[in-house]
Amino acid sequence: MTPTFTRTFRLGEFHEFYAGETRFAYIVPAGAIFELDAPAATVLDHLAASDLSLEELVERLGALGLRAEDALGLLGELTQSRAIATGDAPAETPQNPPAVFPLQTLVLNLTNQCNLSCGYCYEYGADKVATPQGKAKFMDFDTARAAIDMLFAESGERRSVHITFFGGETLMNFPLLERVVEYANQQAEALGRSIDFSLTTNATLLTPAIIQFLSANRIGVTVSMDGPPELHDALRVFANGRGSYDIIAPKVRELLATHRTRPIAARVTLTSSVTDVGRIYRHLKHDLGFHEVGFAPVTTSPDRLYAIGERGMDDVFEQFRVLAGEYLEYALRGELHGFSNVSDTLAELYQGVNKSHPCGAGLGLMGVGPSGDIAPCHRFVDSDTHPPRNIATGIDRAKQQAFLDRGHINGKYDCHSCFARPLCAGGCHHEAYVRYGDTGHPNLHYCDWIRDWTDLCLRIYGTIHAQNPEFLENFAERKGL
C-alpha cells in the first residue's frame, strides 16, 4: 500500500522493545513483530511527538538521505504493518472470532476420582466448580465412544485431531484408556484422518506395562509434580496426609527411561510454599530427566493459605527471569532448554497468534466428563453451573455461543489498551470464574505479571531473531497442551 496523496499520519498501537542494540515494535492489532531500522525508527519517533502529514514525513526521511520513492515505500510498509495509521483510518477493533471453529481436541475426563488429596485441587478443593454428586464416577466405553464419534463428526475438514486423557487421576481408568486408543485409531484410519493422544497423570499408578503401552502408542505424558520431596510433598499428598514423592519418583524414572517415543513433561503448580522455581526446575530436569518443565501458579481465590500473594508473584517472576536468561543462552547456542513457559510463548509469538479468546475452550476444544457431560474444557466438566450439553443430546449451540460471547476480547474493556492482549485475551475462563464468578471477566489480578512476562519473552525472541534466527523454526509446529 503506497500512500499517494496528502494525509495525516499517527502512531499505530504497538509495544516497543530492544533486544541488544536492535529496536523492535510488537504491533498489537496484528500480533506481529517488526524490526525497526533507522528510517522506520525515525518515523515512529517523529510521530510520537506529533501527527504529521505525508509531505512532512517524506521531508524528514529525506534529511536521512532517503529518496522520496523509498520514503513512500517505507511509509506504505509501516501503514500495512499497522505500526502507523493514516488519520482517516478507522480505529482498530479487537480480534474477530473465527467464523467456524471445528473441533480439534477432545479432553476426556476418564474418571473424577483421584487417589491423592492435593490441598490445592481445583476439582475437589475449596474453589471447586464441579458438582459430581449423583453422577458417574468412571466413564464407560459407550460414553467414550460417543465422545470420539462426536470429535470426528465435529472436526470438519481438519486432517488431524487430538485426544487428551484427564481425571481425577487418569490411570484409575486405564482399561478404558486402552479401549479408547484402539477405537479412536480404528475410526481415524477408516476416515482417513490422523489422531494423536496425550495424558496427564500424578504417576502413582504407572507400571511397566502401562509405560510400555504409552510408549508403543506414542502417547504424550505430562506428570503433575512439584519438585524435590520437601516441596512436592507440601500439598501433593494421599488422603492420610502422606506425601506422594517417594511413590512416584521411581515410577517417573522408569517412565523417562523407557517411554522414548514422545517428550515427557512435568507440570508444576506453584503455591505460597512452593515458589523455588530454579531449584524445582533443576531437580525435575536434571535429577529426574524430564524433557520439559512448565510452571503455573495455583488457580484459587486470593484468601486461601496456599495462594501466592503479590510479593510471592514478584519473587516467582524474578526466578522466571533468571531461568529464561538461561533459556536464551541455550537458544543462542542452538540448544533446546526445558523451560516450557518460554517455549510456549515464543511459539505463539513466532506464529503471530492474535487471540479473540484466551484459549481453545468451547472453540476447538471440548471436555467430556464421566457422565457424558460436555463442557468448554476439562476444568468445567461435571459443573452444574456450566452444563451446556451432554453427549446424549449433542452440543447445545446456543449455550456454546453464549460462553464464547462472554469470553470474547470485545467485552473485556480493560484489555483493549493492553499490549499483551494478542496472547492473553483476558486469561483463563476457569480462573476468571473462580476469582470473579464470571468466565468472561478479565483476570485483572495478574496483568502486570503478564505484561512483564510478555515483554521479557519479546526481548528473548528479538535476541534470538538477531543472533540465531534458525532456532525460531523450532516453533513452527509447536502447540500448547
Ligand code: SF4
Ligand atoms: S494482561 Fe490484563 S489487561 Fe492485558 S489482556 Fe491480560 S487480562 Fe487483559
Ligand code: SF4
Ligand atoms: S486456559 Fe482455562 S479455560 Fe482454557 S482450557 Fe485451560 S483451564 Fe480451560
